[in-house]
Amino acid sequence: MQFGIFSVSDITTDPTTGHTPTEAERIKDIVTIAKHAEEVGLDVFALGEHHNEPFFSSSPTTTLAYIAAQTSTLQLSTATTLITTNDPVKIAEDFAMLQHLSDGRVDLTLGRGNTGPVYPWFGKDIRAGIPLAIENYALLHKLWREHTVDWKGKYRTPLQSFTSTPRPLDEIPPFVWHGSIRSPEIAEQAAFYGDGFFANHIFWPASHTQRMIALYRERWAHYGHGDPDTAIVGLGGQVFMAKNSQDAVKQFRPYFDNAPVYGHGPSMEDFTRETPLTVGSPQEVIDRTLGFRDYVGDYQRQLFLMDHAGLPLKTVLEQLDLLGSEVVPVLRKEFANLKPAHVPDAPTHASLLAAKSSPEVSVA
Amino acid sequence: MNQRSLVVISAGLSQPSSTRLLADRLSAAAVDQAASLGVDLTVRVVELRDVAHDLMNHMLTGFPPAALKDVIEAVEAADGIIAVTPVFNASFSGLFKSFFDVLDKDALVDKPVLIAATGGTARHSLALEHALRPMFAYLRAVTMPTSVFAATDDWGGSEDLLHGRVDRAASELAREISRREPAVVTDPFALTTSFADMLGA
Numbered sequence: 001m002q003f004g005i006f007s008v009s010d011i012t013t014d015p016t017t018g019h020t021p022t023e024a025e026r027i028k029d030i031v032t033i034a035k036h037a038e039e040v041g042l043d044v045f046a047l048g049e050h051h052n053e054p055f056f057s058s059s060p061t062t063t064l065a066y067i068a069a070q071t072s073t074l075q076l077s078t079a080t081t082l083i084t085t086n087d088p089v090k091i092a093e094d095f096a097m098l099q100h101l102s103d104g105r106v107d108l109t110l111g112r113g114n115t116g117p118v119y120p121w122f123g124k125d126i127r128a129g130i131p132l133a134i135e136n137y138a139l140l141h142k143l144w145r146e147h148t149v150d151w152k153g154k155y156r157t158p159l160q161s162f163t164s165t166p167r168p169l170d171e172i173p174p175f176v177w178h179g180s181i182r183s184p185e186i187a188e189q190a191a192f193y194g195d196g197f198f199a200n201h202i203f204w205p206a207s208h209t210q211r212m213i214a215l216y217r218e219r220w221a222h223y224g225h226g227d228p229d230t231a232i233v234g235l236g237g238q239v240f241m242a243k244n245s246q247d248a249v250k251q252f253r254p255y256f257d258n259a260p261v262y263g264h265g266p267s268m269e270d271f272t273r274e275t276p277l278t279v280g281s282p283q284e285v286i287d288r289t290l291g292f293r294d295y296v297g298d299y300q301r302q303l304f305l306m307d308h309a310g311l312p313l314k315t316v317l318e319q320l321d322l323l324g325s326e327v328v329p330v331l332r333k334e335f336a337n338l339k340p341a342h343v344p345d346a347p348t349h350a351s352l353l354a355a356k357s358s359p360e361v362s363v364a
Numbered sequence: 365m366n367q368r369s370l371v372v373i374s375a376g377l378s379q380p381s382s383t384r385l386l387a388d389r390l391s392a393a394a395v396d397q398a399a400s401l402g403v404d405l406t407v408r409v410v411e412l413r414d415v416a417h418d419l420m421n422h423m424l425t426g427f428p429p430a431a432l433k434d435v436i437e438a439v440e441a442a443d444g445i446i447a448v449t450p451v452f453n454a455s456f457s458g459l460f461k462s463f464f465d466v467l468d469k470d471a472l473v474d475k476p477v478l479i480a481a482t483g484g485t486a487r488h489s490l491a492l493e494h495a496l497r498p499m500f501a502y503l504r505a506v507t508m509p510t511s512v513f514a515a516t517d518d519w520g521g522s523e524d525l526l527h528g529r530v531d532r533a534a535s536e537l538a539r540e541i542s543r544r545e546p547a548v549v550t551d552p553f554a555l556t557t558s559f560a561d562m563l564g565a
Contacts, residue, residue: 134562184553185562192559205427211553265424274429 001335002346003328004044005037005320006079006236006303009057012310015258019312023056027063029313030056033306034067036317038074040324046077046109046303051118054260061094068102075348076102079198079236079303080111080179083140084132085122087156091136092143092164099169104349109198109234110137111179112186128155130185137178141193144173172356175347177234177301180212187212191219196232196346199296201276202305203261206295209235213296232346234301235292238277238308241322245280251315252279259309282326289327290334298339300346302331365404368443368541370394372409375449375460382482384411386514387448389526390480393534394446401542405444410435412459419462428466436467441549444476444541445505447496451483455495464499468552472505475547476540478533480512489513508536 007030013020021029034045045067047060057063064076076098081091091108099106112129119126135153142149143164152158168174177196180186181204190197197216199209217228225231240255242248249268256268256279271277278288289302304323307316345351372391376383391407398405412419418432428436439445449460479496483489492511500507510533518526 131562138563182552184555185557188555188559188562203425203427205430205433208427215553215555262425266421266429270421270429271425274427 001299001332001339002043002075002301003323003331004042004046004075004077004301004303005033005306005323006044006046006048006077007033007057007307008048008079008305009050009055010260010308011054011056012260012308013258014310014312015254017312020310026056029316030063030307031067031070032313033316033320034074035070036320037324038071040320041328042074042320042324044075044077044301044303046079048079049082049113050115051121052115061098064106065098065101068098068105071105074105076106077177078108080109080113082113082118083110083136084112084129085118085124086136088136088140089143089156089159089162089164092140093166095174096144096164096166096168099174099349100166104169104172104353106349107175107177107196107347109177109179112183124155130183131155133186134189137176137189137193141173144168169349170353170356172349172352174349175352177232182208182212184212184215187216188219191216191223191225191231194220194223194225196234196300198234198301199236201236201292202238203275205274206276206292210295213299217297227342229297229340229343232301232344233296233299234303234346235296235299236276236303236305237289237292238275238305239285239288239319239323239327240279241282241285241319241327243281245284248279248281255309255311263309282322285323285327286330286334289331293335293338298335298343300344365399365402366542368398368403368405368546369438369441370398370405370407370444370446370541371439371442372407372446373412373439373448373460373463374409375412375457375463376482377413377450377457377459379413381450382514382516382519383448383450384409385519386480386482386512387446389530390446390448390478390512390534393530394444394478394537397531397535397538398541401538403538403542405538405541408438408442410438412463415463416459419459419466422466423462432466436471437549439467440471441547442475443544443547444478444537445472446478446480446537447500448480448482449496451481451488451491454488455491456481456499461499464503467503469503470550472500472503474544475505476508476537476544477505478508478510478512478537480514480533482514484516486513486515486517489515506540508533508540510536 177198178190179198217231220231221228240252374384374387415432418429422428449456
């Protein structure tokens with residue numbers, strides 16, 4: 001099982017000091033955070049894409065390439081890449097480029113984003129969110145698998161004898177996850193292609209995630225990719241830890257109370273009960289996270305949101321230390337013990353390459 | 365007897381409130397009228413006060429806390445609704461509006477709704493026609509022709525004019541409920557199009 005972190009790239013004032021980081025600070029900090037994720041033994045770093053303040057991450061592949069150059073094992077991913085408003089031709093090229101530069105340490109999570117106004121900024125129609133996600137991915141899928149592409153669709157100009165460059169590393173397209181909170185069409189899309197499904201999971205009740213994963217698994221089997229429990233599932237999570245629970249609650253409360261998305265709304269106690277947010281000791285985080293398996297089944301990737309709501313860099317790095325030293329080693333062991341042998345790991349470039357060179361071994 | 369469900373939404377703030385009193389009169393009359401049409405109406409009364417904080421949290425976070433979710437699901441599954449609000453500043457109360465603001469846009473489509481309101485004097489009565497009725501029209505609910513307003517005087521007057529209006533509105537609601545098939549709740553996670561169709565679209 002893969003463990004890692006994901007960032008939504010918000011620039012938020014630290015409510016305890018009043019300090020608002022500059023874009024330059026946050027952009028440099030995110031590189032430090034990603035590098036530290038590798039140092040503490042995490043597997044994955046995933047970065048969001050936004051095109052509006054207060055977010056800084058408009059160009060994830062640039063950032064990820066810079067991180068790739070300074071890491072050696074870290075899997076680089078996105079959370080999410082906008083399949084609706086990006087040209088699929090550019091996605092195909094950017095991520096193939098990143099594959100080559102990072103020696104294949106790349107996958108991506110496609111999503112529709114949470115910002116309505118972004119559609120017209122890129123000349124797209126917000127009313128066509130789902131159809132754009134469907135058509136654009138159909139083209140992206142083709143561009144990575146066919147050298148010369150003739151294509152005609154509804155939402156972009158046709159392509160004639162087009163080859164996206166560079167070609168995917170070793171002719172193996174990056175593994176794709178499809179992310180959605182509550183659109184069954186996207187779970188269906190992931191199942192149709194035999195791709196992974198990533199449930200954001202945070203900020204939302206677990207019941208949403210449970211329904212979406214169940215649908216994805218059922219449709220995965222329907223499309224003949226294997227039994228429902230062999231589908232490739234990723235989950236988000238959000239934690240804040242201290243050695244003892246009371247300190248975690250005390251330290252995190254001002255950040256919670258003023259956070260984007262949920263701040264000035266429900267109490268931290270209500271929100272931790274209603275959503276997967278866990279504020280407490282490392283042991284509490286371990287217990288809660290193991291509990292996710294009870295409603296989604298054995299899954300392949302767990303990402304945590306750590307650098308959010310104005311938490312200063314120092315705190316984020318300390319959180320990563322706790323995650324890497326006290327939480328993930330236990331989760332790795334526990335999840336591995338629980339997982340039946342036939343449930344696959346998340347595909348990586350290495351596993352897909354191995355499967356390609358020895359065709360008898362089947363990998364999802 | 366056919367089984368049907370009625371959800372009564374009361375936005376009264378005090379306990380007890382005249383808004384709840386009116387809601388109870390209306391639901392009791394609706395149960396009687398429905399019974400005469402061979403319909404056994406099960407009633408669930410919701411005091412919005414009980415989910416007031418949840419409503420605001422829903423607006424801020426985008427999802428309903430458990431208690432509010434339960435109420436929303438009851439409304440979606442209901443065969444009829446009685447909606448009663450106090451009149452504040454010539455309109456429904458903010459709490460009343462907030463509840464209908466968080467419902468799915470299709471939650472009330474073709475659903476029989478009886479609207480009612482309370483206020484200090486009869487001067488406030490047209491808030492029903494100028495505020496509640498257009499909102500439910502927008503939501504494509506089937507609003508009963510008779511709306512019921514109760515002023516303070518209605519509760520103390522010797523001549524029970526309110527009684528006649530309550531019965532007339534309740535009989536309209538009972539008739540609309542009885543002539544419809546039971547409400548069907550659409551599963552938000554259900555796929556309505558095949559993926560092949562989506563690809564070909």
